[in-house]
Amino acid sequence: KNEVEQSPQNLTAQEGEFITINCSYSVGISALHWLQQHPGGGIVSLFMLSSGKKKHGRLIATINIQEKHSSLHITASHPRDSAVYICAVHPSGSRLTFGEGTQLTVNP
Amino acid sequence: NAGVTQTPKFRILKIGQSMTLQCTQDMNHNYMYWYRQDPGMGLKLIYYSVGAGITDKGEVPNGYNVSRSTTEDFPLRLELAAPSQTSVYFCASKTGLYYEQYFGPGTRLTVT
Numbered sequence: 683k684n685e686v687e688q689s690p691q692n693l694t695a696q697e698g699e700f701i702t703i704n705c706s707y708s709v710g711i712s713a714l715h716w717l718q719q720h721p722g723g724g725i726v727s728l729f730m731l732s733s734g735k736k737k738h739g740r741l742i743a744t745i746n747i748q749e750k751h752s753s754l755h756i757t758a759s760h761p762r763d764s765a766v767y768i769c770a771v772h773p774s775g776s777r778l779t780f781g782e783g784t785q786l787t788v789n790p
Numbered sequence: 791n792a793g794v795t796q797t798p799k800f801r802i803l804k805i806g807q808s809m810t811l812q813c814t815q816d817m818n819h820n821y822m823y824w825y826r827q828d829p830g831m832g833l834k835l836i837y838y839s840v841g842a843g844i845t846d847k848g849e850v851p852n853g854y855n856v857s858r859s860t861t862e863d864f865p866l867r868l869e870l871a872a873p874s875q876t877s878v879y880f881c882a883s884k885t886g887l888y889y890e891q892y893f894g895p896g897t898r899l900t901v902t
Contacts, residue, residue, distance in 0.1 A: 684832075686832075712888060713888050715890065715891070723878065723895070723896050723898075724893070724895055724896070725880065725882075725893040725896075726893070727890035727891060727892070727893075730888070730889070730890050732888075768832070768833070770833075772888065776821060776838060776840055776846075776887065777835055777838065777848065778833075778835070778891070780832040780833040780834075781832055782830070782831060782832040783832060
């Protein structure tokens with residue numbers, strides 16, 4: 683079993699829908715990251731959080747440390763949100779452990 | 791700032807050949823990482839460095855070597871390329887332990 687599990691693996695939505703991607707992990711962590719990988723392959727960091735909730739534009743990330751669970755929400759989804767969303771956890775030290783990603787497709 | 795740059799963008803190698811993937815960052819970051827991403831799989835850590843002169847193995851170091859002689863550069867060396875090393879390679883850097891990572895654009899390597 684992977685230390686970081688994401689669900690769903692694939693998600694198709696219609697433009698305007700509210701989207702939730704989930705991440706569960708099995709180790710104690712210092713921080714959790716959400717990343718976005720564009721269709722062209724580039725990877726950008728969206729959020730790093732260790733407690734509570736963060737918001738940036740239409741993106742919201744939450745984390746529950748006790749339940750070892752995080753969610754990434756996208757409000758009013760748009761076709762340009764189509765990408766792979768990756769959860770990564772920071773157990774300790776210098777290394778991240780990555781989930782396998784969630785492929786999101788938003789249709790117009 | 792250019793951020794994290796990687797060269798080349800694409801490369802095809804024959805089995806047994808060697809090559810160096812270059813990674814440079816201009817943000818004065820101490821931490822640098824090399825990952826590989828196989829189709830449908832998560833990023834796997836190959837090697838990392840917490841500062842010039844310091845490197846350490848990640849999850850999948852076999853068949854690779856690194857060096858970190860300067861803060862800016864973190865080249866990844868493939869010796870005796872094998873088909874199993876066909877992958878997309880990403881370099882990343884960050885300024886401190888609990889900070890976001892900045893990724894390079896990736897190098898797509900095919901070994902045939």
